[in-house]
Amino acid sequence: AQKITQTQPGMFVQEKEAVTLDCTYDTSDQSYGLFWYKQPSSGEMIFLIYQGSYDEQNATEGRYSLNFQKARKSANLVISASQLGDSAMYFCAMREGKNTGGFKTIFGAGTRLFVKA
Amino acid sequence: GAVVSQHPSRVICKSGTSVKIECRSLDFQATTMFWYRQFPKQSLMLMATSNEGSKATYEQGVEKDKFLINHASLTLSTLTVTSAHPEDSSFYICSARAQRAYNSPLHFGNGTRLTVT
Numbered sequence: 001a002q003k004i005t006q007t008q009p010g011m012f013v014q015e016k017e018a019v020t021l022d023c024t025y026d027t028s029d030q031s032y033g034l035f036w037y038k039q040p041s042s043g044e045m046i047f048l049i050y051q052g053s054y055d056e057q058n059a060t061e062g063r064y065s066l067n068f069q070k071a072r073k074s075a076n077l078v079i080s081a082s083q084l085g086d087s088a089m090y091f092c093a094m095r096e097g098k099n100t101g102g103f104k105t106i107f108g109a110g111t112r113l114f115v116k117a
Numbered sequence: 118g119a120v121v122s123q124h125p126s127r128v129i130c131k132s133g134t135s136v137k138i139e140c141r142s143l144d145f146q147a148t149t150m151f152w153y154r155q156f157p158k159q160s161l162m163l164m165a166t167s168n169e170g171s172k173a174t175y176e177q178g179v180e181k182d183k184f185l186i187n188h189a190s191l192t193l194s195t196l197t198v199t200s201a202h203p204e205d206s207s208f209y210i211c212s213a214r215a216q217r218a219y220n221s222p223l224h225f226g227n228g229t230r231l232t233v234t
Contacts, residue, residue: 033219033220035223043230044228045161045210045225047223050220052219103219104166109159
């Protein structure tokens with residue numbers, strides 16, 4: 001069965017510094033997609049970044065980058081130059097490779113990030 | 118683009134009544150929509166996959182007779198919580214992909230906070 005593990009329930013970072021949010025996954029699929037989403041206190045889910053299992057280069061989107069280590073099954077999110085507005089819940093997610101019903105996406109437990117001024 | 122609208126954002130109902138939550142894709146067609154449930158400070162749990170024109174696919178442990186899903190058009194899926202009880206109180210979020218591409222992320226509605234008294 002597929003599984004996403006986020007072991008950091010909460011993280012603190014000083015404004016303007018970088019922070020790494022950990023994510024490991026387990027799947028028997030060869031083809032899969034990894035996503036990171038941000039959920040502010042207002043509740044909406046915001047897509048941040050995507051990494052495909054066959055992508056050889058780490059994904060980057062502005063201040064977000066994904067440290068993808070396929071052999072270790074990890075997909076850590078790196079946020080550079082943290083801003084106060086980055087304070088939120090962050091979820092790592094995996095889209096399954098087999099179409100068992102629309103390519104389901106499962107989520108990790110999440111990490112709450114606190115950015116300090 | 119890729120906006121998903123969910124209504125209502127909040128609802129309070131009495132135990133034993135039914136509540137309908139609507140999820141609309143405003144600027145794209147969604148043959149598949151996903152319904153998630155989120156308990157406070159917890160992750161998103163996939164409840165079911167809603168397929169346009171056919172029956173929904175429910176995840177293990179989700180009662181299909183309690184959580185009725187109808188996907189009658191390419192832009193509308195509804196979740197009806199039947200005979201609601203206090204334990205059904207939760208945050209319900211729908212989502213869909215705007216494109217069939219494998220790297221296409223989920224776009225989420227803003228969620229519905231259900232409180233059953």
